[in-house]
Amino acid sequence: MTAGTIAAAGHLTTEKGETAGRSGAAARTGVVPMSDRKGEGSYEGAEQFQKEQHEFAKSGQVDQKAREAADALDGPEGEELRKAEKDSAEGKTD
Numbered sequence: 001m002t003a004g005t006i007a008a009a010g011h012l013t014t015e016k017g018e019t020a021g022r023s024g025a026a027a028r029t030g031v032v033p034m035s036d037r038k039g040e041g042s043y044e045g046a047e048q049f050q051k052e053q054h055e056f057a058k059s060g061q062v063d064q065k066a067r068e069a070a071d072a073l074d075g076p077e078g079e080e081l082r083k084a085e086k087d088s089a090e091g092k093t094d
Contacts, residue, residue, distance in 0.1 A: 056062070073081055 072078065
């Protein structure tokens, strides 16, 4: 691993290959203690989201949902959906 690369757990490594911002076992292994896996952007939430995304991808519903989304854009709510998409891209939340 070269200086400034991302370790397996997603942590920046130093030029010596040490995990920046972590100490002890977490720095050596890249494993984040369970006590640090809570809150906004939590590992548990990310793992659950990823699991559900993989399940959805394997479910065979992707094409159907894509067609439904395209139809919705062409339907009566299309203008509102395009505005929401634009606002989201600009970082607006409401």
